[in-house]
Amino acid sequence: MRTLKALGSAGTLGLLVAGSLVFGSAQAATAAICEPSPSNTFPGSTVLDTSFESGSYCGLVTKVGGNGTVSISTTQKHTGTKSTKLHVTDTSGSMANQAMPFTSTTKTAYADGWFNITAAGVAGNNVPYFRFFSGSTRIADVYRYNSNGQMWLRVTSPSGSFVYTKLTAGSVSMNAWHRVGMRVTTNGTKSTIQVWLDNSLKYSSSAVNINATTLSKVQLGAEHSRQKGDEYIDDVIIKRSSS
Numbered sequence: 001m002r003t004l005k006a007l008g009s010a011g012t013l014g015l016l017v018a019g020s021l022v023f024g025s026a027q028a029a030t031a032a033i034c035e036p037s038p039s040n041t042f043p044g045s046t047v048l049d050t051s052f053e054s055g056s057y058c059g060l061v062t063k064v065g066g067n068g069t070v071s072i073s074t075t076q077k078h079t080g081t082k083s084t085k086l087h088v089t090d091t092s093g094s095m096a097n098q099a100m101p102f103t104s105t106t107k108t109a110y111a112d113g114w115f116n117i118t119a120a121g122v123a124g125n126n127v128p129y130f131r132f133f134s135g136s137t138r139i140a141d142v143y144r145y146n147s148n149g150q151m152w153l154r155v156t157s158p159s160g161s162f163v164y165t166k167l168t169a170g171s172v173s174m175n176a177w178h179r180v181g182m183r184v185t186t187n188g189t190k191s192t193i194q195v196w197l198d199n200s201l202k203y204s205s206s207a208v209n210i211n212a213t214t215l216s217k218v219q220l221g222a223e224h225s226r227q228k229g230d231e232y233i234d235d236v237i238i239k240r241s242s243s
Contacts, residue, residue, distance in 0.1 A: 034058035036080065037237075042110040042183070044239035048100045051235050052082045060084075060100055065225055066093030078114040078177045078234035086221045090122060090228040097221030099133075105242040106215045108185040108192075113220075113236035116177045120146045121228030128227070129180045131219040134212035138223070140184050142195055144172050146229075153195055153203055158211035167195060167202040177234075186212040215240070 034050040050058035055072050062070045066089075073085040086096045102109065111130045120127055123146055131141035140155045149171025155163045172178060181196035191210040195203040218238055221231075 032059035038079070038112075038235040040112050040181075040237055042112060042181075042237070042239050044108065044110055044241040046237065046239050047102065048236060048238040051078075051080050052084050053080045055082065057084065057098060060098040060220070062098050063095070063223075065095035067091060068094040068096035068225075070096050070098060070221075073232060076116050076118070076232040078116070080234075083116075083232040083234040084220075085230070085232050087230050088121075088222065088226070088228055090226050093225050094228070095222065095225040097219050097223055099217045099219040100238050101217045102215050102240050104214065104216075106240045107187075107213065107243055108183070108241045109215050109218055110181070110183045110239045111218045111236075112179070112181045112238070114177050114179050114234045116232040116234075117144055117172075117174050117229065118232065119228075119230035120144070120149075120174065123147045125227055126152070127229035127231055128220070128222050130182045131221075131223070132182070132184045132215060133217045133219065134186060134210075134214060135216055137212070138219075139186070139210050139212050139215075140182075140193055140208075142167070142180065142182055149174070151197055151202070153193065155193070155208060155210065157209055165203060168197065172197070184215060186210060186215055188213060 032048050034054040037049040069087045071085050073083050077083045088094050088096050117127050126143035126145050129142045131138050142153050145152050151167040151172050153165040157163050179198050183194040185192040189209045191208040192206040193208050
């Protein structure tokens with residue numbers, strides 16, 4: 001995979017969380033919280049906060065197709081005894097994802113979670129981490145590229161073409177837990193994206209060109225079929241704001 005175009009300057013933003021992900025703040029009282037709940041200091045109102053220990057998806061909307069499955073698993077876990085597992089094969093119709101929808105005024109969203117990819121897919125495809133949508137359009141996502149294990153950011157430009165940015169030179173290890181954080185603020189040609197891997201800031205730009213001014217959801221997994229891969233996900237926190 002190649003970088004099609006640079007996404008503006010990558011200067012670090014002067015935010016509370018710039019440089020690392022930090023644990024510590026209490027959750028919003030109106031959040032969908034499934035105890036015991038993880039925490040972080042990302043700004044915004046919490047819309048999802050779960051370690052999956054309740055055995056439920058805590059508000060995540062699940063969609064499957066073909067032989068794809070979404071399940072609560074005790075095989076792998078970052079904390080506690082449970083995680084959620086997405087399983088997709090390369091057979092026709094196989095698909096699995098979970099999504100957290102936003103209110104219509106959402107302009108900024110932060111997503112934070114732990115991922116353990118135990119089975120990759122075919123070369124040239126990827127296993128997703130977070131995918132951000134505006135309406136039905138996927139505007140930005142991060143993933144592990146199957147061909148070499150690198151982490152990549154993909155943005156949909158106003159023309160509909162994809163803009164790729166490599167975030168890691170080396171491979172993100174499989175069969176291990178990795179923390180992924182992502183922030184998207186929709187503001188047309190001056191949109192902001194930040195990405196963290198294992199508490200390290202890998203990308204930050206406030207000059208990303210996105211044809212969107214609001215966000216509709218954050219998704220775990222792919223919305224189309226035959227994107228093969230097995231991944232376990234735990235300790236997920238999603239926050240939103242109208243600014």
